[in-house]
Amino acid sequence: MNALVLKLLAQRIALALLSVLAVSVIVFAITAVLPGDAAQEQLGQDATPEALAALRTQMGLDVPAPQRYLHWLGAMLRGDLGTSSTTQLPVAELIGSRLPNSLLLAAVTALFSVPIALTLGVASAVWRGSWFDRAASTSAVAVVSVPEFLVATLAVLVFAVQLRWLPALSYVSDIESLGQLLRAFAMPVLTLCCVIVAQMMRMSRAAVIDQLEAPYVEMVRLKGASPLRIVLAHALPNAVGPIANAVALSLSYLLGGVIIVETIFNYPGIAKLMVDGVSQRDMPLVQACAMLFCAGYLILVTTADIFGIVANPRLRHR
Amino acid sequence: MSSLSTSAGRAHGVPSPWRMRLGYFGVSGWIGLAIVAFWALAAVFGPTLLSRTGAAGGGAVFAPISAAHWLGTDYLGRDMLARVIEGARYTVGVAFLATLLASGTGTLLALLAAASGRWIDATLSRGLDTLTAIPSKMFALLIVAGFGSSVPMLVAAAAVIYVPGAYRIARSLAVNVNALDYVTVARTRGESTGYVMLREILPNIAGPMLADLGLRFVYVVLLLASLSFLGLGVQPPEADWGSLVRENILALSEGGASVIAPSLAIASLTIAVNLVIDNLPGRGARERGAR
Numbered sequence: 001m002n003a004l005v006l007k008l009l010a011q012r013i014a015l016a017l018l019s020v021l022a023v024s025v026i027v028f029a030i031t032a033v034l035p036g037d038a039a040q041e042q043l044g045q046d047a048t049p050e051a052l053a054a055l056r057t058q059m060g061l062d063v064p065a066p067q068r069y070l071h072w073l074g075a076m077l078r079g080d081l082g083t084s085s086t087t088q089l090p091v092a093e094l095i096g097s098r099l100p101n102s103l104l105l106a107a108v109t110a111l112f113s114v115p116i117a118l119t120l121g122v123a124s125a126v127w128r129g130s131w132f133d134r135a136a137s138t139s140a141v142a143v144v145s146v147p148e149f150l151v152a153t154l155a156v157l158v159f160a161v162q163l164r165w166l167p168a169l170s171y172v173s174d175i176e177s178l179g180q181l182l183r184a185f186a187m188p189v190l191t192l193c194c195v196i197v198a199q200m201m202r203m204s205r206a207a208v209i210d211q212l213e214a215p216y217v218e219m220v221r222l223k224g225a226s227p228l229r230i231v232l233a234h235a236l237p238n239a240v241g242p243i244a245n246a247v248a249l250s251l252s253y254l255l256g257g258v259i260i261v262e263t264i265f266n267y268p269g270i271a272k273l274m275v276d277g278v279s280q281r282d283m284p285l286v287q288a289c290a291m292l293f294c295a296g297y298l299i300l301v302t303t304a305d306i307f308g309i310v311a312n313p314r315l316r317h318r
Numbered sequence: 319m320s321s322l323s324t325s326a327g328r329a330h331g332v333p334s335p336w337r338m339r340l341g342y343f344g345v346s347g348w349i350g351l352a353i354v355a356f357w358a359l360a361a362v363f364g365p366t367l368l369s370r371t372g373a374a375g376g377g378a379v380f381a382p383i384s385a386a387h388w389l390g391t392d393y394l395g396r397d398m399l400a401r402v403i404e405g406a407r408y409t410v411g412v413a414f415l416a417t418l419l420a421s422g423t424g425t426l427l428a429l430l431a432a433a434s435g436r437w438i439d440a441t442l443s444r445g446l447d448t449l450t451a452i453p454s455k456m457f458a459l460l461i462v463a464g465f466g467s468s469v470p471m472l473v474a475a476a477a478v479i480y481v482p483g484a485y486r487i488a489r490s491l492a493v494n495v496n497a498l499d500y501v502t503v504a505r506t507r508g509e510s511t512g513y514v515m516l517r518e519i520l521p522n523i524a525g526p527m528l529a530d531l532g533l534r535f536v537y538v539v540l541l542l543a544s545l546s547f548l549g550l551g552v553q554p555p556e557a558d559w560g561s562l563v564r565e566n567i568l569a570l571s572e573g574g575a576s577v578i579a580p581s582l583a584i585a586s587l588t589i590a591v592n593l594v595i596d597n598l599p600g601r602g603a604r605e606r607g608a609r
Binding site: 027259 | 462465544547549560577588589592
């Protein structure tokens, strides 16, 4: 760690914080300012002007938008996420009850997908051009270019309908044993893994190939080192940065995939909560979930950047 | 683009640049092109052809594949083949419109950024970068929450979401072209910024941008299908392929064709577009531009 690396890291983190702020402006503008007068919408076309004015005051709509934004941002920073307009429960409570489920799903998915993807990625980079590489790369392209719900429906069709190994829906509430836990998680995790593994495999394959084509690897090969040694002792240490970058970036795809997967498997997570919020136009809920998701996304993307900076030896030993 | 490949063709003694270009186009490219053309035709002419054969419901619900119903029937007993072909209009049409808007806007803004001063470039780049801080599906959900999901709104939402990506690629290509001698000559000649943008830079980034348009089309199709699958995209009674999967999801437990058919339609379209792009010439230049 030297001053240059620290400066770059500080820049990244500052940029991420700025992005969160900018995202909050966009979220607030889309959900609370641009769609028009929420009071008018609630009361309908033939509301009296007095009733409209009263509701506007009650909803805090009579102050200018920038002021409302600051008020909203301040409340959110203090942890006050508002009250859901459909259930009348505090949004923080709703999210608090669902967040552990989603985090668990993400953690289990990461636990399985990272080792599988890295093994496949490195193997197909080492044997690039072979039938193994071609099969792995083609299936990865196929998985990436179809929607997540297709992967999910096919998984249900194969494992729940044809083979009858697993239940099609998962209900986390009635879990008593480890076996039940595994069965409930199997389908969502399987679907998410397919998508994430395909992304991560492609990126880590590219990272390792980049290293294997570098002149120093040719030098090692001329020296007579075994293929295993070339990969493990020479190429991989240099590819750690790009691979860590790829892992973090791929995990950020989880945030998109989880929206579909939680809905199709009826999994009681935070993404399902948000989708329900959107269809009921429950703005406080949507705002809080959106901010949570974007913050998570930015954390992962920034982590990817940070790995890239820290692992770059040219920056480390300057 | 064209001048480059012509000179390269002459240098290697290849008779015609067109022959060389088609030479790149492998079998998989032609298969992809055929599938894309099929769905495009289905989107344009399908509904008029089908109205005569009768796509109304009333048959058995979730009927399996038969001679009368090539893809079985849906949850109301309607012919699934007719539903999928009607859905093509929404999936292909809406996505194509949104992609054109996104790529067009992105390219124009990129030309503006490359051809005019540093301030406009910096402002546009930072501003559009901010939009990429929101994951695409989340952005779509936000817009639907705020503005509802009418078809024009879906087009606008998908266009807004994919402008930054198109801009970033077009800008990196345009900045390279902008540094070339003939652009400097044009400026010295006293040509306006608009002329430099449209006559000098645009023709030379059009090829890679068309390929990018195809890729972006795939993203838009996937995004819109996902939205419809969540019930937040195209609203009933209209249906795109995503909504068809959603409304027939109950057929899944019986392994019905009515849920598989629209899923495979989406997959065939996106994979076909990928095949076409992979077979286009100038792939290397595009990948360098994307970095």
